[in-house]
Amino acid sequence: xxxxxxxxxxxxxxxxxxxxxxxxxxxxxxxxxxxxxxxxxxxxxxxxxxxxxxxxxxxxxxxxxxxxxxxxxxxxxxxxxxxxxxxxxxxxxxxxxxxxxxxxxxxxxxxxxxxxxxxxxxxxxxxxxxxxxxxxxxxxxxxxxxxxxxxxxxxxxxxxxxxxxxxxxxxxxxxxxxxxxxxxxxxxxxxxxxxxxxxxxxxxxxxxxxxxxxxxxxxxxxxxx
Amino acid sequence: xxxxxxxxxxxxxxxxxxxxxxxxxxxxxxxxxxxxxxxxxxxxxxxxxxxxxxxxxxxxxxxxxxxxxxxxxxxxxxxxxxxxxxxxxxxxxxxxxxxxxxxxxxxxxxxxxxxxxxxxxxxxxxxxxxxxxxxxxxxxxxxxxxxxxxxxxxxxxxxxxxxxxxxxxxxxxxxxxxxxxxxxxxxxxxxxxxxxxxxxxxxxxxxxxxxxxxxxxxxxxxxxxxxxxxxxxxxxxxxxxxxxxxxxxxxxxxxxxxxxxxxxxxxxxxxxxxxxxxxxxxxxxxxxxxxxxxxxxxxxxxxxxxxxxxxxxxxxxxxxxxxxxxxxxxxxxxxxxxxxxxxxxxxxxxxxxxxxxxxxxxxxxxxxxxxxxxxxxxxxxxxxxxxxxxxxxxxxxxxxxxxxxxxxxxxxxxxxxxxxxxxxxxxxxxxxxxx
Numbered sequence: 040x041x042x043x044x045x046x047x048x049x050x051x052x053x054x055x056x057x058x059x060x061x062x063x064x065x066x067x068x069x070x071x072x073x074x075x076x077x078x079x080x081x082x083x084x085x086x087x088x089x090x091x092x093x094x095x096x097x098x099x100x101x102x103x104x105x106x107x108x109x110x111x112x113x114x115x116x117x118x119x120x121x122x123x124x125x126x127x128x129x130x131x132x133x134x135x136x137x138x139x140x141x142x143x144x145x146x147x148x149x150x151x152x153x154x155x156x157x158x159x160x161x162x163x164x165x166x167x168x169x170x171x172x173x174x175x176x177x178x179x180x181x182x183x184x185x186x187x188x189x190x191x192x193x194x195x196x197x198x199x200x201x202x203x204x205x206x207x208x209x210x211x212x213x214x215x216x217x218x219x220x221x222x223x224x225x226x227x228x229x230x231x232x233x234x235x236x237x238x239x240x241x242x243x244x245x246x247x248x249x250x251x252x253x254x255x256x257x258x259x260x261x262x263x264x
Numbered sequence: 265x266x267x268x269x270x271x272x273x274x275x276x277x278x279x280x281x282x283x284x285x286x287x288x289x290x291x292x293x294x295x296x297x298x299x300x301x302x303x304x305x306x307x308x309x310x311x312x313x314x315x316x317x318x319x320x321x322x323x324x325x326x327x328x329x330x331x332x333x334x335x336x337x338x339x340x341x342x343x344x345x346x347x348x349x350x351x352x353x354x355x356x357x358x359x360x361x362x363x364x365x366x367x368x369x370x371x372x373x374x375x376x377x378x379x380x381x382x383x384x385x386x387x388x389x390x391x392x393x394x395x396x397x398x399x400x401x402x403x404x405x406x407x408x409x410x411x412x413x414x415x416x417x418x419x420x421x422x423x424x425x426x427x428x429x430x431x432x433x434x435x436x437x438x439x440x441x442x443x444x445x446x447x448x449x450x451x452x453x454x455x456x457x458x459x460x461x462x463x464x465x466x467x468x469x470x471x472x473x474x475x476x477x478x479x480x481x482x483x484x485x486x487x488x489x490x491x492x493x494x495x496x497x498x499x500x501x502x503x504x505x506x507x508x509x510x511x512x513x514x515x516x517x518x519x520x521x522x523x524x525x526x527x528x529x530x531x532x533x534x535x536x537x538x539x540x541x542x543x544x545x546x547x548x549x550x551x552x553x554x555x556x557x558x559x560x561x562x563x564x565x566x567x568x569x570x571x572x573x574x575x576x577x578x579x580x581x582x583x584x585x586x587x588x589x590x591x592x593x594x595x596x597x598x599x600x601x602x603x604x605x606x607x608x609x610x611x612x613x614x615x616x617x618x619x620x621x622x623x624x625x626x627x628x629x630x631x632x633x634x635x636x637x638x639x640x641x642x643x644x645x646x647x648x649x650x651x652x653x654x655x656x657x658x659x660x661x662x663x664x665x666x667x668x669x670x671x672x673x674x675x676x677x678x679x680x681x682x683x684x685x686x687x688x689x690x691x692x693x694x695x696x697x698x699x
Binding site: 050086125169197210 | 317334394396518520523541542543546548628630631632635646656657659661666668669670699
């Protein structure tokens with residue numbers, strides 16, 4: 040075990056007196072504009088944090104480049120989330136927080152998904168494994184489908200949850216169903232629904248399933264809903 | 265892996281032909297003069313290589329809350345692990361959209377409840393960036409003290425429960441005794457032990473009472489003795505080493521790619537600490553070291569967290585020495601409540617009091633992601649404001665959520681009993697994972 044100060048280079052210091060707008064942008068933003076041109080919608084700096092708005096169709100390429108290019112090396116995906124604004128006209132934003140551990144940089148990448156169309160965007164699962172659960176949570180809470188995610192199941196809510204996507208603004212704070220309806224559904228639940236189809240396919244559990252569930256599994260369904 | 269030889273003496277009661285209890289030895293001669301563990305024929309069904317499905321949790325004492333792991337076993341070896349979470353989901357993020365910023369601080373107590381005051385500090389720092397506030401010097405040092413006390417508390421709970429999971433009971437009692445002292449300190453300062461809600465946007469709920477520093481110094485002086493004791497009992501203990509070395513290994517590349525942070529990442533040899541790399545609260549002016557492991561296994565995670573406890577004491581010592589006098593809260597009546605005496609006697613203060621409580625402080629339009637080094641890893645608060653007193657979106661970046669996602673990789677190929685040790689080494693708090 041070794042002890043010591045953190046990564047090489049000049050020691051960073053606590054940021055002080057950050058202005059609302061007008062702090063210098065992260066140099067990666069300019070590099071992105073040169074490399075990807077029209078795919079980079081705009082660049083903003085808010086409270087010293089650089090936000091890059093990327094066209095939804097090229098997010099995967101942009102982030103792949105940010106990770107692999109030796110001058111960028113954004114190797115750490117901190118967070119994947121989404122924002123829905125109170126104004127129903129404003130599109131939903133998917134937000135990625137990236138860190139470059141070697142260069143100590145922080146970058147926020149955003150992509151806007153227009154409402155009224157299916158909310159779909161490419162998954163980053165093949166670039167960062169940390170995207171696995173974070174994207175599942177984003178799907179669970181906002182209903183954004185991540186194309187290419189191998190296991191896009193609900194994660195915090197149970198798989199037979201029927202009320203929709205809780206963090207959407209049209210979802211009421213107390214939920215859509217009354218307490219009695221929620222209780223009725225919970226009691227009526229099929230005990231096997233507590234296992235995913237993937238789990239039920241292990242060993243004997245599969246053979247003991249009802250025929251109807253086995254049929255659905257054989258057709259490629261994943262969950263026991 | 266080399267086979268370990270452990271002298272065991274095992275026997276089990278069976279029944280003889282007359283139905284009387286009879287002791288049946290299950291150690292049989294292995295032909296080479298030694299004894300081998302072997303079940304008598306007919307006691308265990310032959311599975312013929314078939315895999316088993318085992319459900320571990322959610323109500324299991326070693327899953328540290330309501331974590332459910334579905335395990336596919338080949339004999340006793342884990343082939344696949346599918347975690348299920350969400351049993352403690354409370355919708356903090358949804359509720360936060362209906363609350364003012366100071367009210368959200370009460371939710372932050374309840375997500376990572378072992379680190380409640382540390383979360384309060386982290387949230388307040390994030391909100392202050394969103395408001396564009398610079399806090400006072402005294403407040404900064406008090407928040408460092410709060411964060412490090414909270415780190416020690418969280419690591420002590422981790423240490424104690426980790427010991428219990430592996431079968432060592434004594435360090436649990438020692439750790440919880442010292443944790444109780446920190447709780448008493450917090451109670452004197454804030455009035456609450458667990459749900460502290462200690463910070464406010466722009467300051468703290470309360471300054472420390474007179475004489476509080478003596479209690480802190482007493483703790484700083486005596487706590488390293490406890491650490492030495494636990495160190496002597498555990499670090500070179502053959503059973504401890506045998507149960508932890510080589511388990512759940514993550515290479516540095518894997519650890520970064522899986523998004524691990526905090527002691528989990530540093531145990532794999534990546535020296536990333538938010539306090540050093542993206543400092544806040546003037547952490548760069550404190551003299552402390554970041555312990556880094558080499559093997560990325562359960563034992564290294566233990567060593568890293570243990571060393572962090574010592575480093576936190578160092579930081580506490582420096583903070584106690586430098587605590588400046590002066591105000592704790594910023595001087596802005598639109599954000600900070602006026603003192604009670606003024607609010608009941610001056611018209612101006614009363615109006616401010618009413619406005620702050622009823623309408624709440626309003627940040628400008630914007631967003632901020634503020635990450636701190638929580639005991640579990642990089643904890644970030646992402647807040648989006650549309651200029652009203654309530655955030656459009658309040659997001660917690662939960663470190664143990666991301667760390668737990670790697671469990672299915674870490675337990676693969678290990679024994680069922682090692683799943684408990686690996687799970688304990690992640691230091692999960694279900695309140696934070698499920699939110």
